[in-house]
Amino acid sequence: MQANSSAPIVRFENVTKSFGELTVLRQLDFDVAPAEKVTIVGPSGSGKTTILRVLMTLEKPNDGVIWVNGEPLWHQKSGDKLVPASEKHLRKVRGSIGMVFQHFNLFPHMTALRNVTEAPIHVLKMPKGDAEQRAVELLQKVGLSDKLGHYPSQLSGGQKQRVAIARALAMRPKVMLFDEVTSALDPELVGEVLNVIRELAEEGEMAMLLVTHEMGFAREVSDRVVFFDKGRVVEQGPPEQIFGSPQNERTKAFFNAVLRH
């Protein structure tokens, strides 16, 4: 699982994001290589979710450029200048990114199967039969082949989150974002979701950007761990280095506090 050294699939260039007075991302520079598995850790409120949300186009950055697969995400080229992106451009570039949310956000009025087929049929214009076949495969992969016809309200939290993962995978993203996807789950259901993500990581071809408090899991699946604080990358490197022998004082203090919990 060595990080690819070719052009990055995601590049944050000087990205700043503020909410009113509060600056959450400060001139952030940050790359993700194709197929790389990156975990972002850091104190609460440090801006981890915000990184994922500007990349998913759920929040608009105030400054800087985000590149996805060589194309600007929030901008488009006009001559050799970058101008704000049209909805069309945004949708084209956004197609490479998928996201799994802390609170699942499944569509409650659709069965598990329809949750997974909905966007492939109506966004990718896939034939219904193909989309269903693929959805069945994906739901099988996350261990839910017996729940195809169930509505979200009939599923446990862990099952819902696995449907949400299948739903995101159905769009074949090149980069998948996971924002604390197990923190709304009962402890006994965390494992089944982590197992699915671990398998995806082992398959390897998709880049993954994870925010998690599961340090053991992060150590296991990540190619790189990024310690993030006050809107900036404080320290990053292979998991053994960041967890084993952090150099920065803030990183050390953070892990001491986390591990003492």
Added chain:
Amino acid sequence: MPNEDHLLVKIRNYAFLVIGLLAIGIAIGVELTVNPPETAPFDLLPILLRGLAVTIELTLLGAALALVVAIVAGVARSSGHIIVRTITGFYVEVFRGTSILVQLFWIFFVLPLPPFNLSLTPLQAGVLALGLNVGAYGAEVVRGAIGAIPSGQIEASIALNMSPGLMMRRVIIPQAMVRILPPFGNLLIELLKATSLVSLITLSDVTFQGLALRQSVGRTTEVFLLILVIYFLLAYPLTLGVRWLERQRQWAT
């Protein structure tokens, strides 16, 4: 526990029906003793029923217009576009803030005059007034239901790269429908009752026929009693329908 609730609801539903019918029965009884008619009041019925077709036609056409207006204006009021939102906001506030009778008179008596020069038949005017008035209330219901959709649903739709239109059609509106239907049923009942106002612009609905009958044959109490019963019998099935809808929540736990 849920069973008990269910039973209570059932009893309450029937209680309303029983009390309603009892009240009507007592009124008829009192009327017949105080004022014994030569013939039973039912000889008046055929004439009143002639108005029934007009009342039903108005209700159906008015409801169809109100439904379209409510959805369009409700979605427009939830729009991110400030001009669209302001214009529909103005419409909703004007039509909720003035009386339907005044609106009816405007549409029927003022619109034909300059500068509008727009003459409508009484039926068109009635349908337009009912549709626009009830549609304004319906738009608020739609807006409220759309606003109650959790932001996570919108974020998931964006993450799946849906266009705003697709999101509206396939994610937001279907979920909003569950909240919309019961209040829409109530608005339909309001609309049915409001149709009686069109008798004032010469449309011969049930109320109009009743007023005409009272002028020609007198027997005021009998006429109005029958009118009351007719409207109640029209509205009550709708009330039951709304209660049934409120109980149908397949996926919403």
